[in-house]
Amino acid sequence: MRLIKGFLKSYLLDPELIRRREALEKIPIFRSLTSNQLTRVLTMLYHRNYQEGEVIFKEGDIGRALFIIGSGKVGLYRKDKKGHEQELAVLEPGDFFGEMALLEEMPRSARAVAVEPSSLFFLYKSSLDGFIVQRPDIGASILSALAKLLSARLRNISSQIAKADLK
Numbered sequence: 001m002r003l004i005k006g007f008l009k010s011y012l013l014d015p016e017l018i019r020r021r022e023a024l025e026k027i028p029i030f031r032s033l034t035s036n037q038l039t040r041v042l043t044m045l046y047h048r049n050y051q052e053g054e055v056i057f058k059e060g061d062i063g064r065a066l067f068i069i070g071s072g073k074v075g076l077y078r079k080d081k082k083g084h085e086q087e088l089a090v091l092e093p094g095d096f097f098g099e100m101a102l103l104e105e106m107p108r109s110a111r112a113v114a115v116e117p118s119s120l121f122f123l124y125k126s127s128l129d130g131f132i133v134q135r136p137d138i139g140a141s142i143l144s145a146l147a148k149l150l151s152a153r154l155r156n157i158s159s160q161i162a163k164a165d166l167k
Contacts, residue, residue, distance in 0.1 A: 072118025
């Protein structure tokens, strides 16, 4: 038992695990989770470093994961009707993108590129789906928070469209 406690303590104090926890705690869809629930979600996160200019995903790629920026910056770009690339946003540490992939595996609507060397954590939809089967209580909390986030974004977009129509 003492060996297990020692392992768990060193595991929970691992710098990489701490970075992952800090990244998750900043994401609205995980804020309602307890510390124990958050620790369970941490086991599903993957990590990858990207070099400046490296493409994370292309417009049209099938979305299979949510991305969380641990360090660096990521640019999101989309081509307009004339084929010119437009910058949609530059995201920084703590920001996340690709959350629609947690609901359905559909083509990405933009291209994501590392603007500088970046460390990203990602959560695959398949991992979350399996986890929801095992822990429906946590899954329900995550999906409810995701629905609220997407609803707020949709209201914001609708408001922007309405304002543009009034001009």
